[in-house]
Amino acid sequence: MLFMLFFSNMDCVSAHLKLTDIFIALLGLFIFSSAVHWLTNKGGPMLWPVLGIIPTFLFHATNVYDWITDALIESGGTFRYRGMWLGGAHGVLTVDPSNIEYMLKTKFKNFPKGKYYRKRFSDLLGSGIFNADDELWRDQRRVATSEMHSSRFIDYSLGTVQELVHGKLLKLIDNIVKSSDQRVDLQDIFLRFTFDNISIAAFGVDPGCLAINLPDVPFAEAFERATELTLFRFTVPPFLWKLLKFFNIGFEKELREAVKVVHEFAEKTVEDRMMEYEQEGHLSERTDLLSRFMEVEQYRFSMNFLRDFCISFILAGRDTSSVALAWFFWLIHKHPHIENKIINEVESVVSNSTHRNMNDENAMFTREQLKKMVYLQAALSESLRLYPSVPLGFKEVQEDDILPDGSMVSKGARVIYCIYSMARVESIWGKDCREFRPERWIKDGEFMSENQFKYPVFNAGPRLCVGKRFAYTQMKMVAASILLRYHVEVCEGQCVVPKMTTTLYMKNGLYVRFKPRVLNLVRESTEK
Template sequence: IPSVFLNVNNMYDWATVALIRAGGTFYFRGMWFGGAHGIITIDPSKLEYMLKTRFNNFPKGQHYRERFHDLLGNGIFNADDQMWKEQRRVATTEMHSSQFVEHSFLSMQVLVHEKLLKLMDDVVNSKNSVIDLQEVLLRFTFDNICTAALGVDPECLALDLPQIPFAKAFEEATELTLFRFMVPPFVWKPMKRFEMGYEKRLKESVQIVHEFAEKAVTERRNELVRLGGLNDRSDLLSRLMEYTDQNPEGQGTQKRFSNKFLVDFCISFILAGRDTSSVALAWFFWLVQKTPEVENKILKEMNEILGQRRQCSTIKEPADHDAIFTVEELKNMVYLQAALSESLRLYPAVPIDIKEVVEDDVFPDGTVMKKGGRVLYSMFSMARIESIWGQDCSEFRPERWIKDGVFASENQFKYPVFNGGPRLCVGKKFAYTQMKMVAAAILLRYEVKVVEGHNVVPKLTTTLYMQNGLLVTLKPRLLTSTV
């Protein structure tokens, strides 16, 4: 335990070295995560056993649910068993519907080209061309996920970058909840009861988040009653209010979800979609600007796609710097997807995850787990293990994701950044579309360079933020020089 605190500012690298020395797995007991006991591992076979083979015996667990309950309630991100299965089924149905897919793509396009790029143009044209790209990307993904989930745009991307109470409260609530994992219950529970210290701030933040979501649900419910339907709306909240259960014969039954269910569901959806994509994009831009050969290959791929568009079009196309890529064009960006996947491998948005053991169990290699124990697995460390990824595991090499010119997915237990097994991320396709659209739009138009001397290091939180943000300069790109 003392070594944990001695290395708290270098936790991810320290854990990686410790796991390598231990052969990939070690037991822990004591103060970690409030007096827990269990194992920390990077073994893909253990992940498969836990996330798939014995899925029901390794849920998120009471330890996790209790700490996140104030913010997430019983939402899908904080649920297990039947409650999770029901929400998973509903989420899969609605998020994969053509109506939601089209709505989310079009609203994403509008947000990128009418707000994100305008903000960047404004920065380029100002005297100070330095921005914190991580903050801008967080604002973008927050607006985007709220539009997709609630049909409400919080306007975080306004040119003056205003402080939005809901967005600020959401960020504070997620960060403050982390303290509950770092101290034992006999510390944080009295603090909660008597509204002391960070627990008082957590309560205030959670209240703002819930009031915003409850207002959106109430207004949409009133709109449904007033209009008799929400056919003109395709956001997730509206679709859930008109959700129809299909029986095996194809007959539908209207299902009415409670306001509490809808609030919890949407808050979980926002949490899952806000931080992960923005943080992934921030690390992507940092890695790409450090690796010119990768950047040139991405630009070459985009220019080839634009060239094909010009050859096939019978009408005059806009200038390349004004290009808006279609769904199919984004799908054809194989190298860009490889670069994003490689960035996520090295810097997973969720660096460490945790499961709880329901009943005594034994992993295939003989590792014994006792009821109530916890299994922590480090995606950050897995990326740096030669036996998993080869001798070049620490290198940023998108080519490892391409075989015969086609993107080649990896085993989900070797690459669990989108979870694995029955909990495989239902929004994976949404996330890739969002990341590719943003990355392509920015790289096509700007040269992004990190400010000299800016220290980029990961922050010790539930999401792999950059501790000091990502300060960059933007310079309009001369497209002819990239072909």
């Protein structure tokens, strides 16, 4: 009995020692990892044993972009990261413009979107231009550039945005002003507007999202859901979302259902247009991109190719302008003296035009009038600088390389450049970098574009956004038309913060009230 008790106690002591040994081993591993991290990644976030950057990321999940910004500033502009053990995620985050130019231009071929990015978007975008690399991307880019820069498409897109602004947007706002509940989510309105506008430009079809009653539109809702769930794949380990996809459960089941709705709509549109083309022998009366692509003789694109291109175009065009406009109105609400400068400029353009009565529902801004709105373009550019619609860019390393700042990147590594953080780095934008100051874009009364690698809001290099001009025209038309007629008052008590996705939506929307404005073409400036 005594022997049994003795050995029993020895077992307990042994178990206790084993736990102590495990604890000491883990503590030693942590201290060793911390030392390695301190020596190799000074200023960067803590890289934990096994879990990598994930715990640090979770600690800052509520302010992830500001946390990344602080870490990048502290580390001198670039830091290394590593994901969960065996997850394969590793690389660097950077805001160094020389690194960005090196990736997006100098060594463009060595830094494609890569498999990591393409796999996550493949279900929704297929081989569309937004998700393609190499020759497939070049073919789409070549045709898209040719068609979108043609005078025919430029005139068509201007007419489309004019009709949507005056035929739907302003009427919708007027209806809201007359309603009992004047509080409305401005971000939702802009997302509806840009979805209709980009769908008309890409497909030649108006989904009707901007109708007076703000209807539910299955295609638009499915597109929104598919986008959100696709972006969610970037936040979970690959084995998890791939497992859920294989068994068709969880959020992957929702994604499959949403993608099915989007693809069915797109395929039906392409099939109908193909049938029209076969019956008529041409589509010369149509100017949307789908029709233009069908008539390019040297390329005979398949239905899937046309579907993927148009879906990619909608994704790229919908978010950029709508999110930028929402942040723009939030910023000018906080800076009323800038709002007054914009209004004075718009009123000056109106007073010097032959169409003086812009309250007339048939009066529309012309391309020439929009070009004269220099301060408005500067304010929109400044808004995009501080709150870029796509805050992060991803590139995958094809072969081992060394970035201009000396950072070594191995094959398969991912380089992430944080556009949101770039705007908040003094060495890039000066000591007033965090201020909303449109004047930084103007010299001698003219709008001055910035170096695209310092300001990669519309991408840069060979992948510079082909729809940049389209986006500015759309944003200027919307902003000028609203500001001339209404003061947009942001409702108090709401928390306006970025949504934690790769697209910088406002997490809870932007609720506003529209206050009718009296047009006064000789109103004195109230600048500070």
